Amino acid sequence: MQNGFRVGELHHVEPSLNSVTGPAGTTRLEPKVMQVLVCLAAQAGQVVPKERLMRTVWPDTFVGDDVLTRCISELRRVFGDDVKEPRFIQTIPKSGYRLIAGVSSNTAHDLAAPGRDAAKESIPAGAQATRRRLALILVGVVLLTGVAVGGWWIASTRRGPGAPPPQATVTQLTANPPDFLVTSAQISPDGTYLAYADPSGIQVRVNDTGETERIADTRGMDVYAWSGDGTRIRAAACDTAICTGWDLSLVGGTRRRSGAVWPVTDSVISTPDGSRLLR
Structure with missing residues (x-):
């Protein structure tokens, strides 16, 4: 393996x-x-x-x-x-x-590769003709699919001026009571996870299944971003003057300082890949 x-x-x-x-x-x-x-x-x-x-x-x-x-x-x-x-x-x-x-x-797959050219040469003429017919059928299917998609697109762009635009749907992902509010939250780049902070610490929710787990020893921290690959949560631990950035591993719960430090009075946002903070 x-x-x-x-x-x-x-x-x-x-x-x-x-x-x-x-x-x-x-x-x-x-x-x-x-x-x-x-x-x-x-x-x-x-x-x-x-x-x-x-x-x-x-x-x-x-x-x-x-x-x-x-x-x-x-x-x-x-x-x-x-x-x-x-x-x-x-x-x-x-x-x-x-x-x-x-x-x-x-x-086994790689060992078979060197013999492909020789095997191709030994294919009977009838089998080669069959392959050519299959290839033509495949091309026809692709063309028909393209026509169908094109027709759908044209129809969708011809919606009358009075037709209502598509409506966005809102889904509630947390169920905290009013006295236990979510203080910060960020969805992972691929939409699989929601990381959010409440008075008990940082929670990670699997959006498809609703499974939620709390990351230990994160009480008082806030979530401000994800890493670009979606494997680490960017969290902040703030005292009365300074906020310190932490990287929390999604798997295993390991953590390390990210090196980011900023005044507690500043509002920061992260770049889409999570590599930099903008004030």
Whole structure:
């Protein structure tokens, strides 16, 4: 598994690089998230108990279920999976998780590559003609799809002047009572998570499922941004004069000072990639 493998037909996993490459491009994973994926892939199709995953990935550290839950949520985000109708990772209630997508070794795939040209030369003429017909059919399907999309676009732009514009929908993501108000909140760049602060500390909500976990020892902190890759929460701890920036890891709960410091009287906003603060 450490040499790389495929999950399904479209996702190429490189554990040594902590990367997953799929239709949406290459995504870098935190090392612990990758280790969870490797454990699941090594026993693809089988239920892997939560306890075994935590002993394997965090052998010398005590962690709670929330840490593993965040790893699974991150993997689902990378694979574009749905917790209610999973195609990759299935939750087995009160037990563990199961990788239900097919897993194949990259080695076999790569060894087959050098022989492709020779195999092509040996294809019979009838098979080649069949392939050409299939290619023409595929081109026809693509053209018909383009015509259909173009027709929809033209129809949508011809909406009468009196027709009402599309209405935005508002969804409430928190349910804090009036005496326990949310003091700050930020949605992750990909929309998967909501990080918000209230008097008890910083909470992280998985927007699709509603699962919410509190990050320990964050009471009094506020959320002001996310990192550009969506793996860290930018938080601020303020005293009477100075605010200090902190980076909180979404997985594992580790934290470090970000190096950002500003007067408590200043209002700051973060650049979209979370790399700079603007006053």
